[in-house]
Amino acid sequence: MMRCPNCNSKDIGKIGSHQFYCWGCFIELTVNGDKMSVYQVEEDGTLSSLDDLFFEDDIPQVHAT
Numbered sequence: 001m002m003r004c005p006n007c008n009s010k011d012i013g014k015i016g017s018h019q020f021y022c023w024g025c026f027i028e029l030t031v032n033g034d035k036m037s038v039y040q041v042e043e044d045g046t047l048s049s050l051d052d053l054f055f056e057d058d059i060p061q062v063h064a065t
Contacts, residue, residue, distance in 0.1 A: 004029070005038060006050070 002012050002020065009024030020029040028039040028047060039047035 002029075005036065 001010055003010055004012060004022040004024055004027070006027055007022065007025040009022055011023040012029070013021045013023060015021050015028070018031045020031070021027075022029065026041065027050065028041055030037045030039065038050040038053075040050055042048055
């Protein structure tokens, strides 16, 4: 089961084929292969990357099933 790398919540919803949304901290997650990218949803609906807040080793490796 996937957990949010920001708040550790398991309350993750799927919003696209490789896109997820955390209902715990309201961020969007994108999975590409075994890498995850994290985005903040801005008021106007645009996405701002939060990847720079995580060290490369801290971004979890995800194995999609």
